[in-house]
Amino acid sequence: MDIRFSSKAERYRRQVRALIAQKLPADWRGIGALSSSVRAEFVTTWRSFLVEHFLIAPSWPRPYGNGGLDVVSQSIVAEGFVRAGVPQYPLPNNPIGMPLLGPTVIHGGTEEQKNFFIPRTISAEIRRAQSYSEPGAGSDLFGLRTRAVQDGDERVINGSKIRQTAGTDANWIFCLVRTDPDAPEAKGLSFLLVPYDQPGVEVRAIKTMDGGAELAEVFIDNARTSVDNLVGGAGNSAKVALGLLGFERGAGSIAAAVAAKQEHRWVVHRTAAAAADPDTPADELHEEALLAGTYASSSAFRAAANLLQVLGGIGYTWEHKGHLYFKRATASGRLLGSSHHRLDAIASLIDDHPSPIAHFSGAADQRSTS
Helix, strand or coil: CCCCCCHHHHHHHHHHHHHHHHHCCCCCCCHHHCCHHHHHHHHHHHHHHHHHCCCCCCCCCHHHCCCCCCHHHHHHHHHHHHHHCCCCCCCCCHHHHHHHHHHHHHHHCCHHHHHHHHHHHHCCCCCEEEECCECCCECCHHHCCCEEEEECCEEEEEEEEEEEECHHHCCEEEEEEECCCCCCHHHHEEEEEEECCCCCEEEEEECCCCCCCCEEEEEEEEEEEEHHHEECCCCCHHHHHHHHHHHHHHHHHHHHHHHHHHHHHHHHHHHHHHHHCCCCCHHHHHHHHHHHHHHHHHHHHHHHHHHHHHHHHHHHCCCCCHHHHHHHHHHHHHHCCCHHHHHHHHHHHHHCCCCHHHHHHHHHHHHHHC
């Protein structure tokens, strides 16, 4: 099997890299090197650039204003963005609207829904958040209690949702709601699009451990949305929601694979540079070593686990020796030190609190020398 890109794909890769390069300054070091004010300005112009070149949603069909690219071309675009250090989805809500809800509406929505939502998603007039999880229900979608009762040509919604990614930046949500309380489990749930900007919708930010507020919870009290904003029909939420999750896995896997490769290079280069510099403070070198050790052991283990999954039963045969690679990856993780200990040490650096594991390890060392 030849898994290399075709000559056509290689030409497209060169075109993508050239296109990205023409937009970036010669001293570009990645979006992470920009100050917050400069980054905000760059994101605006970069998003316009992506829209202009049909790259803001490259998988969407041409009739809906984007690239219509196949999977290989999508992976080339994702690789180009990661290598250049630029975002594929510049705004906080773009990773929700572009790879998730957009394809869901394109494949399962009515023509009216497509004509209304698709162009407004591309222009960023509509910014969405996903609202599946609820307090007390966790990941059990069958246990959702938020209700949407029909009142004329509208649905009246009551309930609450939690852990919305980019919820504080959204002006619309797509959510699973119970439209038929008497129907069993998923048959009573529907997939509904609801505008934020109305009375009865309260959004509260959830502060995360890094000090940010990427997540949110929303409280809905007699909010309304048109019955035309029901995607896939009443009681058909399972098909629509699982389809959306399929788009999420597909879109995320391409970018994640490319990003992991680039991340590996970054960790290796960063740690090597710190070790080679005689002026690197000891504390900083310790932090770099913790990062490199954690990444190395977890990467090896994930690669070995994926290898066995791909090979299936044949991975356990002597000819392929996949099981030996898995055992070595597991052993190398132990040789590099327990991942739990390293992660605990990293957490103590983030929180600026002493590590409880380090405390007990120190006590054990004292006992061994007494």
